[in-house]
Amino acid sequence: MNTIYFDNVSATPIHPLVKEAIITYLQRDGFGNPLSQHHIGDAAVEILDEARSKVAQLIHAGAGEIVFTSGGTESNNNAIKGVAFAKAKKGKHIVTTSIEHQSVARTLRVLMRMGYQVTAIPVDKYGLVDPKDVEKAIRNDTILVTIMHANNEIGTIEPIAEIGKITRARNVVFHSDAVMSCGNIPIDVDNIGVDLLSIAANQFYGPSGVGALYVRRDTEIVPIIDGGTQEDGRRAGTQNMLGIVGMGKAAELAAIEMEERNSHLLTLKKFLIEHLKTIDEIYINGHPDLSLPGLVSFSVDYVEGESMTIMLDEEGICVSTRSACASGSLRASHVLIATGRDYTTAQGTLCFSFGMDNTLEQVSKALEVLKKSIAFLRSMSPLYKKK
Amino acid sequence: MQYSEVVMDHFKNPRNVGRIENPDGVGEVGNPICGDMMTILIRVKGSRIEDIKFSTFGCGAAIAVSSMVTEMAKGKTLKEAMKITNESVAKNLGGLPKNELHCSHLGVDALHKAIMDYYSRKKGEGIKDKRVEYIGERKGKCYCPYCDTEVPKATPYCNKCGKPTLEH
Numbered sequence: 122m123n124t125i126y127f128d129n130v131s132a133t134p135i136h137p138l139v140k141e142a143i144i145t146y147l148q149r150d151g152f153g154n155p156l157s158q159h160h161i162g163d164a165a166v167e168i169l170d171e172a173r174s175k176v177a178q179l180i181h182a183g184a185g186e187i188v189f190t191s192g193g194t195e196s197n198n199n200a201i202k203g204v205a206f207a208k209a210k211k212g213k214h215i216v217t218t219s220i221e222h223q224s225v226a227r228t229l230r231v232l233m234r235m236g237y238q239v240t241a242i243p244v245d246k247y248g249l250v251d252p253k254d255v256e257k258a259i260r261n262d263t264i265l266v267t268i269m270h271a272n273n274e275i276g277t278i279e280p281i282a283e284i285g286k287i288t289r290a291r292n293v294v295f296h297s298d299a300v301m302s303c304g305n306i307p308i309d310v311d312n313i314g315v316d317l318l319s320i321a322a323n324q325f326y327g328p329s330g331v332g333a334l335y336v337r338r339d340t341e342i343v344p345i346i347d348g349g350t351q352e353d354g355r356r357a358g359t360q361n362m363l364g365i366v367g368m369g370k371a372a373e374l375a376a377i378e379m380e381e382r383n384s385h386l387l388t389l390k391k392f393l394i395e396h397l398k399t400i401d402e403i404y405i406n407g408h409p410d411l412s413l414p415g416l417v418s419f420s421v422d423y424v425e426g427e428s429m430t431i432m433l434d435e436e437g438i439c440v441s442t443r444s445a446c447a448s449g450s451l452r453a454s455h456v457l458i459a460t461g462r463d464y465t466t467a468q469g470t471l472c473f474s475f476g477m478d479n480t481l482e483q484v485s486k487a488l489e490v491l492k493k494s495i496a497f498l499r500s501m502s503p504l505y506k507k508k
Numbered sequence: 509m510q511y512s513e514v515v516m517d518h519f520k521n522p523r524n525v526g527r528i529e530n531p532d533g534v535g536e537v538g539n540p541i542c543g544d545m546m547t548i549l550i551r552v553k554g555s556r557i558e559d560i561k562f563s564t565f566g567c568g569a570a571i572a573v574s575s576m577v578t579e580m581a582k583g584k585t586l587k588e589a590m591k592i593t594n595e596s597v598a599k600n601l602g603g604l605p606k607n608e609l610h611c612s613h614l615g616v617d618a619l620h621k622a623i624m625d626y627y628s629r630k631k632g633e634g635i636k637d638k639r640v641e642y643i644g645e646r647k648g649k650c651y652c653p654y655c656d657t658e659v660p661k662a663t664p665y666c667n668k669c670g671k672p673t674l675e676h
Binding site: 423424425426427428431432435444453465468498500501502503504 | 516545565570571
């Protein structure tokens, strides 16, 4: 059975040159501690610095503004809690959206239990937030605005450059969860005016379990992992050198190949959407243009998501769903509900997220299996009435 | 998802899918809002389940459970069928992943509800789970009779509160 991997939002495969870089490092020594005072430590520092500057270049930041972490979740936790605790004396109000990733949403819920106040701005049917609503929500005691760059479920790209202008004018720290966007669409931290940005390597063909937090110079933030002086005192603990080597190489390749990759992804995306429209009672989620180039989220009426993913998986096709059963939460996706999808239709949502290795032939095969699966499941559904 | 071979078989080749004209008992459980909904229809002859059919909106485990529970109940007496438990269904399926066990409860509940419905119809108590037979209509728009949200005309369930709006 040939694997057709359409689940890049969960993790991207590792680029062959990234694998090579990690193996080369392992064969060299693969273990040096950058804080050591001898030549093995020095060699590790060189490797760390190189990776750091590659990640910085990807977002046009200074190397000293990159803090390596264990991934997007830690970066989000660090950014939000770090600012909340640093600025507690100034105020305790945070502005966000209703469609953030769990690592942002749950972190904010924890802060609310500690006495912080959170305003979650609603989104329109495309999942877009209006910068004017952000401006209206900012108060005198607002210390942080945290709004994701691109949504991981429906792919919508938020207008963060406009939001950055507002936060600059109002002197509020601006964090953006860029886990889905960094390495996939161009980012220049000065153009978008962010103070903090969360990055994850496994979204641009690097390994899982490693990421970074961009921290603009002079941003007040406290660490959430305390201990030694690594990462300039911003994040303690000996670094994940294997992961970081991979991340640096992946960042370098992302910068070079981004345009070519995206043009290919858009071709696949357009093809899929065109053919999805031939299936009745299917709805495409997200914005038609302001969207990640490789992500297609769609909801199928009368059918539940997990049952569709099983049928696709039986033919080797890997996709993701956000149905209640699949997420274990017994609730439909908060993102889809926020865009106005009704609960039942939201349960039948699939997300196809393409990668640079996918082909049109694979998409055709998947469509064939999908159509059969939908027909089969609809015939069993109490909600489907044959017309 | 890690499903046993038996579960995958019942999912890909479900037994007893469909409807029964004028069923003797109807059991419906779950709610599309929370992601699983099962309807079981039975035809009773003497005191045995002569025929049984299901329709399900739900995940792989839900479909497999519906198929297995109807297979276990077909041909049994009503008393025997009432004794079927969710554990025996899960066991016959070779086990279910932990977070899918609630599906096995739903399947057995639907079967038992169908049997109880048959008993209450027999007693002349009429259909217990009384369904509203129409959607309230005002000014050309349709409204859910329970929570008064606007709904599309031919919807079997109100998408806001999950209550049924039409007789299927």
